[in-house]
Structure formats: structure tokens, C-alpha cells
Amino acid sequence: MKFEELLADAREREITRKEALFLFEEANDWVKISQLLSTASYVRDKNVGRLFKLKAFILSTNKGCRTNPPCRYCGQSSEKAKFFTKVATPEEVAESAKIAEEIGFKGVQCGGGCSGNKGAEAVEDTRIVKLATNLDVFVNYGADMSDENIQKLKELGVGGIGCSFETINEEIFKKIKPGDSLEERKKVAQMIDKHGVGLASGIMINIGESYQDRVDHIFYLKNFEKLKLIYISGFFPIPGTPLENHPPATSIDIAKTMAITRLVHRNIDLDGAFGRDDQLQLWIMAGTNHRIIHGIFEPKNKIFPHKFRGEVQEIGEDFVFVNVLPIYVNMIEETGLKTDIRGA
Amino acid sequence: MGFDDVLKNAEENEITKEEALYLFKETGRYDKALKLFEIASRVRDDEIGNEFKLDGFIGLITHCTVDPPCRYCWNSSTINRSGFGIESVLAIDEIVEGARLIEETGISMVELGGGTTVGSSGEKVIKAVKAVKKATNLSIWINVGPALSESTLRELKRLGVAEVCSSFEVNPLNERLFKEVKPGDDLDARKKLAEMINDVGLGYASVLMCGLGESYENRVDHMFYLKQFENFKYFLITWFHPVPRTPMANYPLTSPLEAAKTAAIGRLIFRDIDIHISGYEHIPLWIMAGVNRVVHAGASVHRVRNGAGARWHTIGAEVKHINDRLNFVNLLPTTVKFITGAGMEVEPEIERRWINEV
Numbered sequence: 011m012k013f014e015e016l017l018a019d020a021r022e023r024e025i026t027r028k029e030a031l032f033l034f035e036e037a038n039d040w041v042k043i044s045q046l047l048s049t050a051s052y053v054r055d056k057n058v059g060r061l062f063k064l065k066a067f068i069l070s071t072n073k074g075c076r077t078n079p080p081c082r083y084c085g086q087s088s089e090k091a092k093f094f095t096k097v098a099t100p101e102e103v104a105e106s107a108k109i110a111e112e113i114g115f116k117g118v119q120c121g122g123g124c125s126g127n128k129g130a131e132a133v134e135d136t137r138i139v140k141l142a143t144n145l146d147v148f149v150n151y152g153a154d155m156s157d158e159n160i161q162k163l164k165e166l167g168v169g170g171i172g173c174s175f176e177t178i179n180e181e182i183f184k185k186i187k188p189g190d191s192l193e194e195r196k197k198v199a200q201m202i203d204k205h206g207v208g209l210a211s212g213i214m215i216n217i218g219e220s221y222q223d224r225v226d227h228i229f230y231l232k233n234f235e236k237l238k239l240i241y242i243s244g245f246f247p248i249p250g251t252p253l254e255n256h257p258p259a260t261s262i263d264i265a266k267t268m269a270i271t272r273l274v275h276r277n278i279d280l281d282g283a284f285g286r287d288d289q290l291q292l293w294i295m296a297g298t299n300h301r302i303i304h305g306i307f308e309p310k311n312k313i314f315p316h317k318f319r320g321e322v323q324e325i326g327e328d329f330v331f332v333n334v335l336p337i338y339v340n341m342i343e344e345t346g347l348k349t350d351i352r353g354a
Numbered sequence: 355m356g357f358d359d360v361l362k363n364a365e366e367n368e369i370t371k372e373e374a375l376y377l378f379k380e381t382g383r384y385d386k387a388l389k390l391f392e393i394a395s396r397v398r399d400d401e402i403g404n405e406f407k408l409d410g411f412i413g414l415i416t417h418c419t420v421d422p423p424c425r426y427c428w429n430s431s432t433i434n435r436s437g438f439g440i441e442s443v444l445a446i447d448e449i450v451e452g453a454r455l456i457e458e459t460g461i462s463m464v465e466l467g468g469g470t471t472v473g474s475s476g477e478k479v480i481k482a483v484k485a486v487k488k489a490t491n492l493s494i495w496i497n498v499g500p501a502l503s504e505s506t507l508r509e510l511k512r513l514g515v516a517e518v519c520s521s522f523e524v525n526p527l528n529e530r531l532f533k534e535v536k537p538g539d540d541l542d543a544r545k546k547l548a549e550m551i552n553d554v555g556l557g558y559a560s561v562l563m564c565g566l567g568e569s570y571e572n573r574v575d576h577m578f579y580l581k582q583f584e585n586f587k588y589f590l591i592t593w594f595h596p597v598p599r600t601p602m603a604n605y606p607l608t609s610p611l612e613a614a615k616t617a618a619i620g621r622l623i624f625r626d627i628d629i630h631i632s633g634y635e636h637i638p639l640w641i642m643a644g645v646n647r648v649v650h651a652g653a654s655v656h657r658v659r660n661g662a663g664a665r666w667h668t669i670g671a672e673v674k675h676i677n678d679r680l681n682f683v684n685l686l687p688t689t690v691k692f693i694t695g696a697g698m699e700v701e702p703e704i705e706r707r708w709i710n711e712v
Contacts, residue, residue, distance in 0.1 A: 039697025040395050040642050048388050247669060258670045260692045262638030291611040292639050295384045318607060319596055341609045346383030 017049045025273045034221035050269035050297030057276045061350040062342045063300045065117040068106040069098035072122025072131045077189040088250030096309040102326045104142040106307045111143040116352040121150040129159030153195040170208035173199040179223040208238030216245040216259035243283030265296040272297030294345045361393045364622045378570035394618035394644030401626040406698040408652035410456035410464035415482045418469020422538040425601040432599040438469040452655030453486040460703035463493040470499030476506035500543035517557035520547040525576035557587035565594035565608025590630040614643035637692040653684040
């Protein structure tokens with residue numbers, strides 16, 4: 011198998027498992043990485059166009075994550091960096107949705123942790139947003155979702171439901187997510203798919219998995235007929251967690267994984283994950299076409315360390331809207347793509 | 355002039371001012387950026403090889419008295435945690451201990467950095483260099499602004515200092531912009547320092563900051579201004595990040611792609627010198643753009659930062675508290691992986707100590 015010939019073929023057709031593994035193993039210098047990214051971008055342009063979708067992550071009534079023990083990479087397993095510090099009121103959720111709609115967004119994500127309420131907050135948040143606005147809603151509350159609530163979300167017209175595995179290597183899953191169940195997550199993803207609702211799912215890299223694991227994961231997601239979005243997240247050590255000394259994923263490894271995912275999943279939306287958005291332009295070069303902007307609505311006490319800053323507007327006593335949209339638009343347009351905040 | 359033709363020619367030949375400007379203007383799409391990067395990386399590999407250098411950093415060795423401070427700098431923030439005040443200057447024994455720790459990591463070059471102490475001839479700098487040279491075998495470069503006399507530069511040369519920096523940040527030919535963003539600074543003093551560094555035969559280093567309001571023409575003029583110095587050895591690119599509660603707090607953040615484009619075009623102009631872009635998280639992108647050396651991505655010694663966000667600057671690093679007020683931050687476990695993952699090598703001693711650790 012020759013690297014350049016394979017990339018030439020990949021411009022026109024989906025790559026196989028064997029080829030995906032070959033690309034992971036071979037794209038290990040700047041020349042080949044650059045060729046891989048160019049091909050992935052070409053495939054993105056050809057199949058989903060030169061529009062880059064932006065959605066806003068709005069506030070949620072989610073009660074936080076009760077996974078016990080918490081995932082070992084997550085801020086929830088640190089005393090210093092807990093993610094869920096405030097729960098928004100229904101009024102605050104509605105206000106955040108209205109602000110998102112006013113500045114031009116067509117789609118928003120409501121999300122949070124596995125609170126144990128089986129998606130009740132997802133239904134509640136979606137109702138609030140739909141009542142207050144004409145926005146499209148995508149929800150992501152982990153695997154904490156019942157069949158009944160998926161049906162309710164479908165009836166409310168939700169555009170997609172998230173259910174991420176992070177890894178499908180069972181051993182690694184247990185190691186990094188000891189309070190979670192891969193089997194349960196697979197069942198929830200299947201339920202979402204069975205209901206005919208769009209599925210969004212994430213792959214986390216640099217958590218001890220092999221390239222073969224990544225390939226298996228990318229191809230496992232081919233089983234879902236309604237797969238709408240894949241997001242690639244790179245492990246990021248959070249101080250105070252059991253994995254605080256594990257090295258972060260490199261930006262190039264994230265980009266390679268995105269590019270190879272694009273050569274397999276050619277027509278769906280492809281995204282990164284929060285915390286590394288200053289790498290957005292590299293992600294665009296790697297074939298992504300979608301970003302959910304986290305940090306645009308935040309608890310007040312979380313806004314200061316952000317790399318991205320913008321005009322701040324208060325929402326109730328505890329939350330703020332930080333208008334970072336111009337930063338995203340600038341980054342996207344510098345790569346020659348058009349920003350799409352109105353699309354589905 | 356066609357984009358592909360300019361790049362083809364650039365593989366073998368230094369580009370002209372017109373071509374540099376053309377490349378800035380034409381590289382408005384990711385696919386063209388990737389083509390530009392490919393040629394810049396090829397030129398880097400052909401001209402200086404495939405080894406990526408990681409500088410250590412010790413600072414501050416001098417404090418900043420520029421008044422009013424530069425409008426983009428932490429020193430002009432109303433938040434009372436300036437990083438460039440006298441309280442951040444290290445004592446000689448702290449500098450020595452820091453240098454020893456840095457040398458133990460396998461790093462061979464260290465920046466001794468500080469603010470511009472206006473009117474100083476650089477006595478503190480000489481003391482710091484002598485102390486580091488006595489305690490270690492580290493190579494040294496100096497970055498303290500225009501606060502060095504000609505005799506100090508001669509002494510630094512005698513002491514074996516490799517490079518000294520005189521930064522402009524913005525195009526030195528655009529006096530209006532310089533005054534606007536650096537109202538308390540002295541452009542002529544910086545130009546004079548650059549000439550003196552060059553004339554005494556020290557390596558000359560200089561910083562261009564992207565995103566301070568300059569045009570592409572300004573960036574090209576800036577680079578060709580630096581090109582006149584025969585001893586210009588180290589081109590450092592930084593990119594504007596708004597600092598809260600400064601006069602430029604609401605000025606837009608510059609993107610990494612702009613910085614990478616600037617480095618790549620710089621590589622096609624300067625060919626065989628060292629080129630840096632700040633921001634270790636982006637090293638793989640920098641490598642794709644022709645960069646071969648980065649400071650603040652190896653090991654650093656500086657005052658403990660208490661400000662919000664300090665925690666995030668050390669993600670992936672080993673942090674050691676030398677004393678209550680002094681930190682040793684070693685990013686090599688992370689950055690070596692970033693570099694080798696993008697297909698470049700690190701210096702042999704760094705490789706020996708860290709390659710099996712990552």
C-alpha cells in the first residue's frame with residue numbers, strides 16, 4: 011500500500027479499516043500529515059461543502075454528574091476543577107436561548123452530566139428553548155437517557171442526541187470511566203438510532219488506546235444509520251484528577267484522527283471538543299465542518315481564565331453571556347471557509 | 355505572478371518583498387496555507403536540518419520601567435499582578451539554581467529575559483551571565499530591551515553570549531503604530547541597539563508580534579528591515595492575545611494561522627536562521643509552518659504566578675517549587691512528544707533524557 015496512492019483514492023471513495031490503520035501508522039512526519047490533512051479537507055469540501063457550522067452551547071437545568079466514581083479524566087474527579095458548580099433556572103435557560111437566537115444562531119446545544127434523571131433535564135431544557143425561541147436543539151447529557159425520554163425529545167423536534175463512548179476498548183473504558191458502563195452507552199446509542207433521531211458521538215484520544223482501537227471505534231460508529239456528528243476530543247490533564255500526570259493529546263494527533271475519520275465518515279458533521287478551540291484552524295485543515303461553542307454561556311466564576319474574551323452580558327445572578335462569536339468567525343474565514351450559524 | 359510558481363521558485367531561492375506580500379495576500383484558504391507550509395518546511399529541512407531546538411528560560415533578570423507601559427502588556431493592566439515589576443526579578447542565587455535545573459534537563463540554550471530598565475547600561479545582565487556561565491555549560495541569549503550599552507554588549511560577546519534581542523514587535527518603519535501600541539518606548543533606542551548587537555558580532559534576535567494593527571505590507575517591511583542585519587540569527591513571532599483590563603483588552607485575538615503564515619513566509623525570506631512562534635500547545639502547527647526553535651516550551655524558571663489562568667499555562671508540565679516564590683516548570687515531557695509526533699527530532703541530550711519518558 012502506498013501512502014500517496016491511497017490518499018489519491020481516498021479523495022473519491024471511503025477508505026477501509028486496513029487503510030485507516032495504515033494512515034494512522036504512516037502519517038508521522040510533517041509532509042505526510044500535511045498531505046493527509048489536504049485530502050481530508052478536500053473530502054469535506056466535496057461532500058459537505060465549504061460552510062463551517064457553528065452552534066452555541068447554552069445553559070441547562072442539568073443537575074450535574076452523579077457518575078460514581080467519576081470519570082478519572084473529568085473535572086468532577088478533582089476537588090479543584092469541578093465542572094458542574096451551578097444549575098441554571100428555567101428562566102436563565104430561556105434567556106440564554108433568546109440571546110443565542112438574537113445574535114443569529116439557528117442551532118444550540120443543551121447539555122450536562124449524567125444526573126441520574128434519565129434525560130428528564132434534556133426534555134425540560136428542550137421544552138424551555140422551544141417555547142422561548144425557534145431554535146434547533148441538540149442535546150447531550152451523556153448516556154443518562156431513557157427510551158421514553160428519547161421519544162419525548164423526538165416529539166419535541168430535537169435535531170440530535172449525544173451519546174459518547176470516548177473509547178470502545180472495554181479495558182480502557184473501565185480504567186478511565188470506572189463508574190460508567192460501555193454496554194449501557196452502546197444500548198442508549200442504539201435506542202437513539204432506533205428512534206430515528208440524529209446521533210452525536212465522541213472519540214477521546216490519548217487515553218492509552220492503540221491506533222487499532224481508534225480504527226475500530228471509527229468503524230463501530232458506521233453501525234448507526236442516523237449518525238450525524240462525530241467529535242474528536244484529545245485527552246487534557248486536569249489538575250487534581252487521577253490522570254493529572256498523564257500527558258495531553260497532541261494537536262497533530264487530534265488533527266490526524268479527525269482527518270482519518272473524515273475519510274471514513276464523508277457526509278456527516280465532524281467536530282472537536284471544548285478546551286482547545288484555539289486549534290480550530292488546524293481542525294478545519296483536518297476536515298472538520300462543525301463546532302459547538304462552549305464557554306459562550308458560563309457561570310460567572312469560570313469566565314476569567316478563558317483564552318477567548320468578548321463583550322460580557324449578565325444572565326441572572328450566576329451566569330454570563332460572553333460574545334466570543336467574532337473570534338470564531340474570524341478564525342473560520344481566515345481559512346477560506348464561510349461561517350454558517352443559521353444551518354441545521 | 356502565480357501562487358504555485360512563487361512557491362516553486364521559493365524552494366531554491368529567497369523570495370522578494372513583492373513575492374512575500376503576494377504570499378500573504380494569496381494565502382487566504384486552508385489549501386494554499388498547507389502548500390505554503392509544505393515549502394517552508396522543506397526549506398527549513400534543506401537549510402538547517404530536521405532538529406527542533408528548545409530554549410530554556412530564566413526570568414526576570416531585570417524589571418520594566420517603560421512608562422507608560424506598552425498597551426498590550428500585562429504591565430498596563432489595572433489588575434494588580436504585573437509580571438514585569440521589580441518583585442519579579444530573581445536574585446543571583448535563584449538564577450544559578452534555575453540554570454542548574456535547566457541544564458539537568460538536557461537543554462543547551464537558555465534565554466535570560468527581563469523588562470526594559472530604562473537608562474540601564476546592563477550591569478545586572480552581565481552579573482547574571484557570569485553567574486550562569488560559572489555554574490553551567492549552557493549557551494545564553496539575552497532579551498531585556500534597549501537597556502544595554504555598547505561596552506556591555508562587548509562584554510557579553512566576550513563572555514560567550516550567543517544572541518541578544520532588540521525587539522520592535524511592530525514594523526520599525528511604522529513610527530505611528532509603534533507610538534500607538536508602545537507609547538512609552540523608544541523606537542530609536544531599539545534601532546540603535548539592533549545595530550550595536552550586529553556590529554559587535556553578537557547574534558541578533560528580534561520579535562514581530564502579529565495582530566497589533568499592522569498591515570501585511572508592514573509585516574513584509576518589518577522582515578526585510580531585519581534582513582539588513584548580517585548577524586540576524588533568530589526571528590521570534592508572537593501573536594496578540596488581549597490581556598484583561600489593558601487599553602487593548604477588547605482588541606481582537608490573533609489567530610494561530612496568521613502567526614504560522616508569517617513564520618512560513620519568514621522562512622522563505624530568511625532561509626537558514628532560527629524561527630520561533632510562541633505557544634507550545636501549537637508546536638505541531640508551527641513545525642508544519644517551518645519553525646525550528648521555541649522558547650517557553652522547554653524548562654523555565656520564574657516567579658510563582660498567582661494570576662487566574664496560571665494553572666493552564668502548565669498543563670502537561672512538571673512543576674517544582676524551588677522556593678515559596680520561585681517555580682521550575684518543565685514542559686519537556688509534553689513538548690518532546692509534540693515535536694517527534696510531527697516528525698522532527700530534538701537535540702540529542704534532550705532525546706537521551708526524555709524520549710523514553712514520553
